Amino acid sequence: MRYQNTILIACLLYLVMLCSCTSSKHKIDVTAIPPSFTYQQLFDALSDTVRIHFYDTAFIQKTFPQLTAKYREQVLMVPDRAGFDRLVRDYLAEFHTSHTSYHTQDDHTYFHLAGIFEPLPNVQAVFGADGVQYPSIGLLTERHNKEIVVVGVLDGSPAQAAGLLKGDVMQYLDREVYSIAVLRKNLDRNISFPIKRGGQSILVDVTPRMVRAQEEMQEACRQSARLIEKNGKKIAYIHMWSFAGRQYYELLQEQLLYGDLAQADALILDIRDGWGGASPEYLNIFNRNIPNLVFYDRQRQSRTFSTQWRKPVGLLINNGSRSGKEILAYGFKKYNIGPVIGEKTAGAVTAGRIFFLPDNSLLYLAVNEVAIDGEILEGIGVYPDITASDDPITPQDEQLEEAVRVMSEM
Structure with a gap:
């Protein structure tokens, strides 16, 4: 109880008591997408979790049913995984609430969120004894429209040593967009990554590494x-x-x-x-x-x-x-x-909590409103x-x- 109370106070960004819907007791390969789940099943699992746990009951009662029905129809028409992921993110964006987002195993945020909750049993069930590790060059990125933009370069990282800067736009490497999958494929190999900076395209040499x-x-x-x-x-x-x-x-x-x-x-x-x-x-x-x-x-x-x-x-x-x-x-x-x-x-x-969906993708959801000195x-x-x-x-x-x-x- 003391440990849970510490998390409740210290992780206002990620308030949590339990953080997973999975009951697996064995390590799961988070790099794989199990083929047995349809996009509709995944969407239903996500929307059911939102309905049960999202903090704003007025939104759930008045807006949620129609909004969810609209997006559920669109799920039937998504052509691929990337289309499904975009659809879910668009769906959650209509909540207009912080700490409410969707992340897959090809997103550094997925691993950072899991790492924050690593001591908890259900995170350990997903990642196993090795803990939350992922391939990284030390970049924080966000998707702006169709571009992947650097929003942070971690101190002491390979990215900083390579001269990457906040605001750089990551471009395609061997016809693949910058992603965790690309880094994993090139782990411990020096690669020349193309970026766009100030309208110019340049190459930076960087070596992905496995990190906790x-x-x-x-x-x-x-x-x-x-x-x-x-x-x-x-x-x-x-x-x-x-x-x-x-x-x-x-x-x-x-x-x-x-x-x-x-x-x-x-x-x-x-x-x-x-x-x-x-x-x-x-x-x-x-x-x-x-x-x-x-x-x-x-x-x-x-x-x-x-x-x-x-x-x-x-x-x-x-x-x-x-x-x-x-x-x-x-x-x-x-x-x-x-x-x-x-x-x-x-x-x-707000205060957020993470939930693993059946394919081990991650829903980050606002579960509490937060007031600071009443504000x-x-x-x-x-x-x-x-x-x-x-x-x-x-x-x-x-x-x-x-x-x-x-x-x-x-």
Whole structure:
């Protein structure tokens, strides 16, 4: 019960008690699509799960029946798996709700979501003793119209080493679109991947590798930590790509209190993009109203027991800051912890739960509405104190540059 309560609090992005519809006790090959399920059966399993668990009962009673009937008719006409996947995503988009999406084994989000819930039995039943692993080059991507666009390049990843940038458009490799399947086929092989950047097509050399989803995100956070010098000050910087699990908060504590960042004059906490999952209690590291402990040995040598970051801190946000991260941004502003810099957050603050469908594809569904100090942020978001936009065409990070300027002057 204590573990379940921890997940309930700490994973506001992915609130869950149970997370799968499957009862299999054996490892399932998540790279395969069992042929025994028709598209109509899969759609019915998905829509039934939505009907039972979606948090908005008014929507279920008034809108859901007609909407579902319309899409169920269209399922009969889909020509292939790709068409079915698009149809389901279009269906869920009409809910106009965050934490409500559909993912297959050819989508990095599928593995990231499963990785977040990896300790739970039904995820282990799907992935087995090896855990949630997948082929990766360290990219976060989204489909914009018919293009696959890079929305994040994880620190320390092969993609970063290859020079890939946010805003790059992934193009076809050997007539295949960028996908988990393409990476799996080229695992541990150096490949020249075509991308489009600023209207020009270029090749980047990169080697896909097998990674554990959670470890990949944690290592990216750790690799991002660095000191930036500006105006004679040392500014600590760390990009928390995810907060979905207490281990990320502990990593932040480790970096700020005991690592090289502890010697900085100020801090930029970057919560742009990636995954949410932050608990409100994570703001406590910036609470200065905590006693400071100093220990003295018999030679009067002192040692400080650090539990808090007591120096200036700024929060960097954008429209990819979602869910639990938005709660941190809300707290920063309401309790005057430090300046919030960047762009308005996503306004994606419900609590989600994952369900495996019969073919092991994944439904991510909003199962709870969330209020923060009585306020609803879903569909609204959090506005920055200092607005800074980022030009995706340029390699510079204009938002970070503005945050460095602000914090160097505090």
